Amino acid sequence: MSFAIIHTRAAMGLNAPEVQVEVHLSQGLPALTIVGLPEAAVRESKDRVRSAILNSGFQFPNRRLTINLAPADIPKDGSRLDLPIALGILAASGQIPLEALHGWEFAGELSLSGALRPVRGGLVSSLHGGDQRLVLPLDSAREAAWAPAAQVFGAAHLLDVVAHLLGQPGGEGWQRIT
Numbered sequence: 509m510s511f512a513i514i515h516t517r518a519a520m521g522l523n524a525p526e527v528q529v530e531v532h533l534s535q536g537l538p539a540l541t542i543v544g545l546p547e548a549a550v551r552e553s554k555d556r557v558r559s560a561i562l563n564s565g566f567q568f569p570n571r572r573l574t575i576n577l578a579p580a581d582i583p584k585d586g587s588r589l590d591l592p593i594a595l596g597i598l599a600a601s602g603q604i605p606l607e608a609l610h611g612w613e614f615a616g617e618l619s620l621s622g623a624l625r626p627v628r629g630g631l632v633s634s635l636h637g638g639d640q641r642l643v644l645p646l647d648s649a650r651e652a653a654w655a656p657a658a659q660v661f662g663a664a665h666l667l668d669v670v671a672h673l674l675g676q677p678g679g680e681g682w683q684r685i686t
Contacts, residue, residue: 519629544577
């Protein structure tokens with residue numbers, strides 16, 4: 509599979525519109541392009557995501573990567589798209605199965621090591637998430653769990669998220685937050 513869609517949400521005050529992170533791998537010189545009205549912090553995610561993937565023991569594809577943040581007409585800011593972008597790259601490159609991502613939404617900043625850092629807007633995302641299970645950095649997940657019917661999970665590292673999605677025993681870095 510050379511195409512993946514990951515679900516997340518933008519943080520726009522009290523709104524959290526759904527955003528689809530579409531990742532496509534194609535032939536051509538290695539490059540990574542992000543389209544769909546990304547602001548500076550999102551464009552900078554290229555370097556954070558690449559380092560986090562490599563430092564977590566995964567392969568970064570040596571192909572042309574196009575990442576579309578849809579819908580293109582709403583601005584995307586902050587570093588909350590790092591985790592969905594990384595998971596999209598791993599799914600599009602066949603390192604995790606695409607089916608494992610169904611029914612989940614993701615948000616989180618990645619450090620260069622793959623550790624997850626808190627992001628703003630966790631509570632608003634969980635209020636607008638509907639039936640989706642939401643994965644956030646641990647500190648952000650505790651805030652998001654205040655939503656009455658939310659299914660919120662916290663993770664400390666990219667490896668914790670991938671292990672859970674693959675059905676492998678997670679470490680202390682994965683928690684269901686209630």
